[in-house]
Amino acid sequence: MSLKTDHFNLLKSIPRKKHRNIIKLNNSHLPFFGKDVWTLYELSWLNENGIPEVAVAILEIHASSLNIIESKSLKMYINSFHQTKFSHSKKIMQVLKSDLTNCICGQVSIKLFTLDDINNQNISKFQGVCIDKQNINIKSYQYDPSLLICHSKNTLTESLYSHLFKSNCPITHQPDWASIQIIYSGKQINHSALLAYLISFRGHNEFHEECVERIFHDILSICKPNELTIYARYTRRGGIDINPWRTNSIFLPSIIRMARQ
16 A cells, blocks of 8 residues: 555544444455445645645445545545645545545545536436335334335335435434435335335434445345345535445446435
């Protein structure tokens, strides 16, 4: 790995293996692959003449990396560049890639966008069926995978999504809001049961990436689909949004911008 910069010490890494052991995933033979897609809205630095530059950065971190990044530490790291001079945007990209690679011990890709580029991106949404209008009664908001129900006779391919997902940061206990897409092929998942299951995370404390891997593991274990993809787009907090996806199929996520992003 390349040399760490002075900014590097602001970053805090969290091993993925610890959580994967908790949900009984074999970290050496994962049932999925995927990425964590981060959007950084507060990136700024100075050019050679001391004039501020601003950009939006999109980071893609492979799920095979050893660590995730604690989001508050990433915010502090990104904000530490606002008075640092770079001769070209490629220079700051090189620094970001070097430091983040060292932090996660894995693969990172980085793209910078001008604000004009971002403004040309229309608000979009997931493709599929929204399950949020199910006629159900919710009595508990504690994580409960036993709520999942699959029909044994019907097999199909479906793309479902919900905007009602909420979990909580395990460090600050602040709410993390997300829209979640579930694409699968196999025995039909009961839509009401799936919504109740997703709502059961409302009191659950876990990082974004960990929630997505838990959902993947639960649905794969209980419903046993042949193919499964979970894609979450979280609302931004502290100028950052995190959008993990995990799949055991062919999946090319659209890096879209949703209404709450």
